[in-house]
Amino acid sequence: ILKDSAGAEGKVAYQKAEQQLQELADSPLGVFFDIRGGRMRAGGARALPPNLSSYTKLDQLLDALEPNLVAFAGGVSVVSAKDAVTALNNIKRLNYQARWPVQQSRAESFVQVFVDIATRGISTLSTKSIALLLNAIEALSSDRRGFEKTLQAASMRIQTLAKGIEILLPVVGDDADEIFTPQAVAVIVTAYQRMGLMDKALFTALAGVVKTLPAQDFDAQALSNIANAYSMFEGRDDDMFAQLALTSSTLTADSWNPTALSLFASALVKVGMSESEGDKALLHQLAEMQCAMYASQGARAFSSPANLAQTLSALATAKVQHVRLFTCAAVVVAQHFRLCVGQQAQSGNLLMPQDMNSANKGGKKMANRQDATLLAAKRFMEQATGLDLALIAGALSDAGALQPDLASDMLGHIRRSGLPAGNTEALAAVIRAFGPAASIGAKDSAEVHEFLSLSFSVLPSAALTSVEPIKRVLRAMEEAEWKDGASVTKLTQAICQLKSAQFKPNDRSELEGSMAGLNMPRHLSPAIAHLMTMP
Numbered sequence: 001i002l003k004d005s006a007g008a009e010g011k012v013a014y015q016k017a018e019q020q021l022q023e024l025a026d027s028p029l030g031v032f033f034d035i036r037g038g039r040m041r042a043g044g045a046r047a048l049p050p051n052l053s054s055y056t057k058l059d060q061l062l063d064a065l066e067p068n069l070v071a072f073a074g075g076v077s078v079v080s081a082k083d084a085v086t087a088l089n090n091i092k093r094l095n096y097q098a099r100w101p102v103q104q105s106r107a108e109s110f111v112q113v114f115v116d117i118a119t120r121g122i123s124t125l126s127t128k129s130i131a132l133l134l135n136a137i138e139a140l141s142s143d144r145r146g147f148e149k150t151l152q153a154a155s156m157r158i159q160t161l162a163k164g165i166e167i168l169l170p171v172v173g174d175d176a177d178e179i180f181t182p183q184a185v186a187v188i189v190t191a192y193q194r195m196g197l198m199d200k201a202l203f204t205a206l207a208g209v210v211k212t213l214p215a216q217d218f219d220a221q222a223l224s225n226i227a228n229a230y231s232m233f234e235g236r237d238d239d240m241f242a243q244l245a246l247t248s249s250t251l252t253a254d255s256w257n258p259t260a261l262s263l264f265a266s267a268l269v270k271v272g273m274s275e276s277e278g279d280k281a282l283l284h285q286l287a288e289m290q291c292a293m294y295a296s297q298g299a300r301a302f303s304s305p306a307n308l309a310q311t312l313s314a315l316a317t318a319k320v321q322h323v324r325l326f327t328c329a330a331v332v333v334a335q336h337f338r339l340c341v342g343q344q345a346q347s348g349n350l351l352m353p354q355d356m357n358s359a360n361k362g363g364k365k366m367a368n369r370q371d372a373t374l375l376a377a378k379r380f381m382e383q384a385t386g387l388d389l390a391l392i393a394g395a396l397s398d399a400g401a402l403q404p405d406l407a408s409d410m411l412g413h414i415r416r417s418g419l420p421a422g423n424t425e426a427l428a429a430v431i432r433a434f435g436p437a438a439s440i441g442a443k444d445s446a447e448v449h450e451f452l453s454l455s456f457s458v459l460p461s462a463a464l465t466s467v468e469p470i471k472r473v474l475r476a477m478e479e480a481e482w483k484d485g486a487s488v489t490k491l492t493q494a495i496c497q498l499k500s501a502q503f504k505p506n507d508r509s510e511l512e513g514s515m516a517g518l519n520m521p522r523h524l525s526p527a528i529a530h531l532m533t534m535p
Contacts, residue, residue, distance in 0.1 A: 020076050048083045058094040058103065062110055065091075069113050081121025084114040085129045088136040095140060111140050119150040122157050130154050131184040134191035144195045151195070155202045158188060162205035180209045182222035189229035198233050207237040215247045223248055224260040227267035241271055245282055253292040258301060261286055261293075262310040274318035287315060287322035294328050299376055302332045305384035305392070312395035313429070326399035330406060333392060337409040339377040386417040387426045394429025402433060408444075415451055422460050424469035428476035430455065435480025449484070456487040464494035467507045471514070478517040488523040495527035500534045508534065 048068065055061040065087055071077035079087075091110060098104045118125070118133050125133070134154060137147050144151065161180070185206055192199055210226060227244050230236050248264060265286050273279045290311060293301035302308045312329060315322060393410045396402035402410075411434055419426045431452060438449035456473075464470055474491055477483070495511065508531055515524045 017076060020074060048079060048087060052086060052090040053093075055090065055094065058091075058097040058107065061090060061094055062106060065110060069110060072113055072117065077117070079114075079117055081118045081125050082129050084117035084121075085125070085133045085136070087114045088118070088140070089132050092136045092139050107140075111136075112146070115147060115150055119153055122150075122153045125157065127158065127161060127180050127184045127188070130158060131187035131191075135187050138191040138194050144197070151192075151197060155192075155199050159201060159205045162209050180206075180213065182210070182213055182218045182226065185210060185213075186222040186225035186229075190225045193229040193232055200233075200235055203230065203233050204235060204237075207240045210240050211237075211243055215250060218247050218251075220248075220251055220256045220260040220264070223251070224263035224267070228263040231267035231270040236271060238271075241268075241273060245273060245279075249282060249285065253289050256286075256289045256293070258290070258293065258304060258307045258311075261290055262307040262314070265314040266310045269314040269318050274320075280318065280320055283315060283318050283320045284322060286311075287320065287325045291322075291325050291328065294325075294332075299332050299335070299373070302329060303376060303380065305380055305388040308333075309388040309391035309395075312399075313391040313425075316395035316398040321399055323399070323401075326396060326401040329392070330396050330401040330403065333380075333396075334403070334406045334409075335373075336377040336380045337406065337413075339374050340381050341409070381413075384413070384417075386414050386419045387423060389414050389417070390419060390426040390429040390433070393433035397433040397436075407434065407437070411448065411451070419455055421458070422463040424459070424463055424472050427455055427459060428472045431473070431476040431480050431482055435477065435482030438482055449482075452482065453484050453487060456484065456490065459490070461494070464491070465497070467498060467502050467504070467511075470494055470498075471507065471510055474511065474514040474518070478514045483518065483520055485520075485523055488518070488520050492524055492527040496530045498530075503534070 049064040052061065052064070055064065068077060068079055068087070072079070088111060091107060091114075095107055098107045115133075115137065122130070133150075137144070137150065141147055189203065189206060192202065207230070223244055227241070230240070245268065265283060268274060268279070268283065274283060290301065308329060312326065315325070389410050393402060393407065393414070396406075411430075414430065419430065434448050435452060438445050438452060464473075470491060477487070512528070512531060515528060518524070521528075
């Protein structure tokens with residue numbers, strides 16, 4: 001092509017490329033290539049091997065791609081940017097097999113080369129290909145600093161396409177790769193959000209794109225991922241969220257899954273879409289969707305403790321008291337605890353039969369169902385973190401669905417696993433859940449009080465440098481009527497460090513109301529005086 005289209009200059013370039021190719025073929029590295037008559041066969045070093053998706057072993061995949069790396073280093077590779085993205089996603093698919101440092105190092109070298117190829121041709125990539133590229137980088141890289149050039153180039157390419165979408169739509173038609181889809185937007189914003197890159201220009205451009213997309217193109221996963229990413233973006237677009245909320249109401253129950261539902265409910269609450277009657281009606285509808293999943297799937301609808309914690313916590317924060325959902329969740333969690341504790345007791349009792357074979361077929365089916373239920377309970381308990389159980393306990397307590405036995409079991413597990421350092425949301429949740437028992441002299445109240453006080457004492461001061469976390473914890477103490485002098489003193493010191501510029505319109509009145517409800521004037525008087533001096 002160079003020889004025919006670029007005259008003498010092209011002929012020189014063509015001959016140079018052929019010479020490099022021959023030198024490579026004559027070198028020890030020539031064993032990697034299948035060269036016939038001075039030409040590399042399709043599928044050799046110049047192009048990707050066929051059927052990459054058929055590979056099931058990472059080492060075999062990398063072996064097949066090795067000639068492409070050698071050709072790239074020799075300057076004779078013609079792998080396109082789109083093919084490079086294909087290679088990256090197949091490496092991502094099998095990367096879980098890289099257990100040893102030598103495998104991980106080898107895979108990383110391949111990733112770097114194919115990312116470089118994709119970056120050089122980023123202007124030729126469609127939004128779908130860019131989405132796949134970003135998804136692969138996010139999944140394969142532990143340090144994004146090595147890919148900053150690619151991330152910047154991808155952002156610029158996406159913004160260019162976003163700005164030209166009104167021009168592109170009538171020209172390229174509905175089947176063009178350049179057209180944005182909700183799924184592509186979701187993958188793009190999620191990748192940037194997970195890598196901690198809240199690119200204002202990019203997110204603003206894509207918010208405009210989302211508002212142009214037809215509602216029927218959205219599925220629950222794309223909708224929830226977009227909402228979740230934008231809920232962490234300071235310059236969020238209220239009109240876009242209103243459109244997402246309207247679109248979500250058109251999706252049927254079978255469109256949702258527990259992960260999508262928990263992400264979307266949490267995102268709505270984070271952006272403040274929980275105050276109006278319409279907002280609460282939408283959250284109530286999402287709760288109904290979760291109940292519908294429970295009716296059809298049983299305990300599997302609550303198989304992920306993180307999803308359950310996120311859903312219940314969002315609804316509790318929005319004060320959406322869906323009795324059936326909270327009751328079902330409490331029953332399932334209590335069953336998980338009961339089965340796991342019972343299994344431990346059985347395995348430790350030498351007098352308890354460890355293997356009971358039923359003589360009839362029906363008995364075997366029952367045993368299989370019991371085994372599946374026990375396995376689900378074990379999996380739930382293994383996955384549950386202290387944060388998950390704290391949020392679940394706090395939400396169930398707010399809904400009046402936390403029974404004493406379940407509360408005792410959950411508190412024991414939280415004490416063993418611990419709360420995440422500096423997380424005021426988890427601390428507030430355990431105060432709301434267990435504070436009432438510590439304040440009314442119930443059974444084991446001294447131990448509960450000691451646990452809450454200790455959890456507060458290890459909270460780093462850096463976690464209380466803004467108004468919102470202080471309000472959250474103080475409100476929880478007021479609602480639970482839990483009083484602890486050292487904890488309140490710590491809050492007072494934090495309030496006295498706040499500046500007037502940090503306050504939103506209602507923050508001061510909310511703080512004063514919580515302090516009045518807690519009724520500990522001796523400990524809170526410095527904080528009250530500090531608030532009084534503010535304009």
